[in-house]
Amino acid sequence: MHRELFGWYSHRTGMDMPLVRYGHWGPALLLIPTWQADFLESERQGLIQAIAHHVEAGRCTVFCVNTITPWSWCADGVDLPEKARRSAAYSEYLDEEVVPHIRRVLQDDAARVAVGGASFGAFFAADALFRRPDLYWSLIGMSGMYQLGQWLHGYSDETVYLHSPAWYVPNLPEGPTLERLRHDTRVHLLCGRGAWEEPWDTEAFAAVLRDRRIPHWLDMWGQDVPHDWPTWHRMLDVVLSERMGW
Numbered sequence: 578m579h580r581e582l583f584g585w586y587s588h589r590t591g592m593d594m595p596l597v598r599y600g601h602w603g604p605a606l607l608l609i610p611t612w613q614a615d616f617l618e619s620e621r622q623g624l625i626q627a628i629a630h631h632v633e634a635g636r637c638t639v640f641c642v643n644t645i646t647p648w649s650w651c652a653d654g655v656d657l658p659e660k661a662r663r664s665a666a667y668s669e670y671l672d673e674e675v676v677p678h679i680r681r682v683l684q685d686d687a688a689r690v691a692v693g694g695a696s697f698g699a700f701f702a703a704d705a706l707f708r709r710p711d712l713y714w715s716l717i718g719m720s721g722m723y724q725l726g727q728w729l730h731g732y733s734d735e736t737v738y739l740h741s742p743a744w745y746v747p748n749l750p751e752g753p754t755l756e757r758l759r760h761d762t763r764v765h766l767l768c769g770r771g772a773w774e775e776p777w778d779t780e781a782f783a784a785v786l787r788d789r790r791i792p793h794w795l796d797m798w799g800q801d802v803p804h805d806w807p808t809w810h811r812m813l814d815v816v817l818s819e820r821m822g823w
Contacts, residue, residue, distance in 0.1 A: 578629055583678065589670045590645060590663070596675065598682065599625055600638035605679045606717075607671075609694035609701045610644045613651050617641070627810035631817045637691070640679055642671070646697060650728045657729065661736040668740060671705055676712050691821070693717030693765075695809040700725070703742045703782075706762065710754060715763040715821065719812045720774055720804050723782040743782050746789060755789070764793035765820055767812045769802025794820060 584595035596616050610618040619625050619641050631637055645667035649660045671692075680688050692702040692713045699721025706716040724743035738744050749755045764786065768779035776797060783795040796815075802808050 578625075578632055585674075587670050587674055589666045589674065590648075591666075592648070594643055594670065594674075596640055596642045596678075598638060598640050600632040601635070603632070603635040603637045604691065605683060605688060606637045606639045606691045606693065607675065607679065607702075607713075608639060608641045609671075609692070609698035610641070611695055612644070612697035613647045614644055616643045622806045624806065624810055624813065628813055628817055631814075636817060636821075638683075640675070642675060644697070644701070645670075650697075650725070657732040658734060658736075660728075661734060661740075665736050665740055668701065668704055668708070671701070672709055672712055689714035691715035691717065693719070693813070693816075694721070695719040695812075696721065696804065699723070700742075704740050706764070707742045707746055707749075707758065708740075710757040710762050714761065715765070717765045717767075717813065717816050718779070719767050719809050720769065720779075721766070721782075722775065722778045723785075724778075743778075743785055746785050746791075749789065755791075758789075758791045762791075763820070763822065764791065765796070765816050766793060767796045767798065767816070769798040769804065769808055770800045771798075771803040771808075773804035774802070775804075 578599055579601045581598045587594045608619050632639055645663055649663040676690055679690055680686050690713050692705050694702040699718035703716055703718050703723050706713040724741040725737060766779050766783055768774055768776045770776050786793045
């Protein structure tokens, strides 16, 4: 499989931000790592290998980036307002640096990107799509959380609210963003009910989307399906095989 490394210093995050691309052609799929992982996590954990047949067939080309959580939500000694600021800066990095890079690589200045991830990666992926459906057209959220309550210890501010999809989607005003979410996006929410999974978070977010009339595909797997990489191998393969409509 074709594999290409990129990277640059991001003034938004204040650090070097490497990324990797897999495949030669096809629509872009941006994968965001789990809670404290790096841009090579999906490769180390076998996720890229599990979907290699899609990549090699040109059904998609995959981009993987670093996460920010070791320096934001998981950082000891950093106060919550600063954690929220760093997390928001990471979202801006995805929108304003990674998406333009993907468009340059694809040689398509108007390309919209599919975005996905598992666990904490699903949180960032969902926030990307629901804030900026002009940049992203599909979400693949696997075993995800869609609000930050467990990380906030009762704290909240405007930055936290504006980057927690389960909180701000219920209040999206009628207008172009909501209309695009209703008519020009594909939302896939998948979760197991086995060990370490938190299916209620996915089900609660699906209820939010249902209330706002945002179409979505909710796929809840059984009690034998844990919060682990073999699960996400299978889930991503299913979505790419059956649901993307590339």
